[in-house]
Amino acid sequence: MNKQRRKDIDQVISELMSIDILNIQDSIQMIIDEETEAHEMLPENMQESERADTMQEAIDSLEQAEHSANEIEMAITDCFDLLEQAKGEL
Numbered sequence: 321m322n323k324q325r326r327k328d329i330d331q332v333i334s335e336l337m338s339i340d341i342l343n344i345q346d347s348i349q350m351i352i353d354e355e356t357e358a359h360e361m362l363p364e365n366m367q368e369s370e371r372a373d374t375m376q377e378a379i380d381s382l383e384q385a386e387h388s389a390n391e392i393e394m395a396i397t398d399c400f401d402l403l404e405q406a407k408g409e410l
Contacts, residue, residue, distance in 0.1 A: 345386065
């Protein structure tokens with residue numbers, strides 16, 4: 321691999337490293353925690369309400385988003401490793 325392509329790979333690696341997936345994961349988890357707490361704090365007479373159902377749906381969606389963020393983290397790590405391998409540095 322020539323010097324220019326290694327430089328191009330380094331640029332891609334730099335761009336991958338600029339993705340703050342850990343902050344994204346932490347932010348999603350914080351929102352999940354807050355929404356879960358709010359759901360749990362609903363008065364008993366509202367536990368079976370449409371509002372409670374909507375809150376639970378939001379929690380479920382957030383948990384799916386968190387799972388997707390975890391998959392993204394693994395994919396970024398794999399991509400990084402493969403790019404390093406392509407450069408011949410692993």
